[in-house]
Amino acid sequence: MAALCRLKSMLALVTGGGSGIGRAISKRLSLEGASVAVVDLDIGSATDTLQLLSHNFPEQEHAAFAADVSQAHSVSTLMKQMQARYSIPPRIAVSSAGITKDEFLLHLSEDSFDSVLNVNLKGSFLITQAVARAIVASGQNGGSVINIGSIVGKVGNLGQANYAASKAGVEGLTKTAAKELARYQIRCNTVLPGFISTPMTDKVPQKVLDKFAGMIPLGRLGHPQDVADVCAFLASNDSKYITGASIEVTGGLFL
Ligand SMILES: CCCCCCCCCCCCC[C@@H](O)CC(=O)SCCNC(=O)CCNC(=O)[C@H](O)C(C)(C)COP(=O)(O)OP(=O)(O)OC[C@H]1O[C@@H](n2cnc3c(N)ncnc32)[C@H](O)[C@@H]1OP(=O)(O)O
Numbered sequence: 156m157a158a159l160c161r162l163k164s165m166l167a168l169v170t171g172g173g174s175g176i177g178r179a180i181s182k183r184l185s186l187e188g189a190s191v192a193v194v195d196l197d198i199g200s201a202t203d204t205l206q207l208l209s210h211n212f213p214e215q216e217h218a219a220f221a222a223d224v225s226q227a228h229s230v231s232t233l234m235k236q237m238q239a240r241y242s243i244p245p246r247i248a249v250s251s252a253g254i255t256k257d258e259f260l261l262h263l264s265e266d267s268f269d270s271v272l273n274v275n276l277k278g279s280f281l282i283t284q285a286v287a288r289a290i291v292a293s294g295q296n297g298g299s300v301i302n303i304g305s306i307v308g309k310v311g312n313l314g315q316a317n318y319a320a321s322k323a324g325v326e327g328l329t330k331t332a333a334k335e336l337a338r339y340q341i342r343c344n345t346v347l348p349g350f351i352s353t354p355m356t357d358k359v360p361q362k363v364l365d366k367f368a369g370m371i372p373l374g375r376l377g378h379p380q381d382v383a384d385v386c387a388f389l390a391s392n393d394s395k396y397i398t399g400a401s402i403e404v405t406g407g408l409f410l
């Protein structure tokens with residue numbers, strides 16, 4: 156197989172890189188030659204991810220950063236730290252940081268609503284804005300923003316009014332960013348994973364899983380790698396004419 160080097164000399168920022176899908180994306184982008192800034196609330200898990208990244212090219216430099224994507228000041232500090240470390244802006248920005256606080260609507264608290272929207276939607280906004288600003292300020296056009304939504308943002312899900320709202324918002328945010336940032340050749344796309352086996356889905360009650368068993372046409376739960384492969388495509392020039400798209404990575408769940 157030809158050496159994977161579609162992202163050689165590119166700097167990628169991946170939030171939520173300490174676990175699950177974000178960790179798989181970090182690994183996949185490094186395999187294709189990118190230097191990866193692994194960003195997570197949990198610096199320990201982000202540092203653990205560093206140990207898993209590829210170093211196939213001498214210029215690859217990976218680093219871990221602690222940041223809370225829901226807080227503007229934290230994202231601002233992150234960007235300053237990245238500027239000091241790399242002196243170039245990230246050309247690939249993946250927002251994978253996300254949380255759930257599941258509860259039926261009738262019992263859902265304001266705090267559970269706010270915290271999920273702040274991390275999942277506002278976090279994607281803050282990262283998209285910060286990276287776009289850095290690219291525009293560099294005077295050199297070009298970049299790929301990849302925001303991780305969810306099929307739940309499209310179809311809804313029992314117990315996830317907050318989460319579904321946040322993920323539907325991520326799509327609207329990303330489509331608008333695609334329209335506004337095209338003039339800078341910054342492409343913005345949303346990935347909609349289905350049920351992917353990660354610590355996030357480990358919390359789903361077994362009786363719920365049992366209800367959905369057999370509902371996935373491709374016959375298996377998704378792996379984080381399944382999402383990472385699509386993100387590598389969206390990060391690369393192989394998707395150079397794609398922006399504003401929402402790509403479902405679901406195995407056909409909820410077709
Ligand atoms: C096996 C292959 C696919 C499995 C798919 C199952 C999930 C649906 C698709 C999600 C895909 C993408 C998700 C992705 O974005 C990442 C995540 O968000 S992972 C978290 C997903 N969260 C949920 O699906 C919510 C699960 N439900 C709960 O956590 C609890 O039910 C809760 C909402 C906290 C309420 O708990 P409580 O103890 O008050 O009630 P019960 O758990 O006893 O539930 C009462 C009855 O409602 C049924 N129920 C609950 N949630 C769902 C659901 N999402 N879909 C269908 N039915 C649901 C539950 O089975 C009980 O039914 P019964 O009265 O018959 O026992």
Ligand SMILES: NC(=O)c1ccc[n+]([C@@H]2O[C@H](COP(=O)([O-])OP(=O)(O)OC[C@H]3O[C@@H](n4cnc5c(N)ncnc54)[C@H](O)[C@@H]3O)[C@@H](O)[C@H]2O)c1
Pocket residue numbers: 170171172173174175176177194195196197200222223224225250251252253254274275278303304305306347348349350351352353354355356
């Ligand atoms: N697993 C699935 O089935 C599935 C499906 C659809 C969408 N998604 C989305 O994919 C993304 C990754 O999910 P996952 O399954 O890998 O979850 P995960 O829980 O394994 O990883 C989420 C990561 O985000 C980090 N994080 C949480 N809040 C943060 C914050 N405020 N600032 C910075 N980092 C923060 C966590 O520390 C963790 O490392 C999430 O946005 C999730 O909503 C997951």
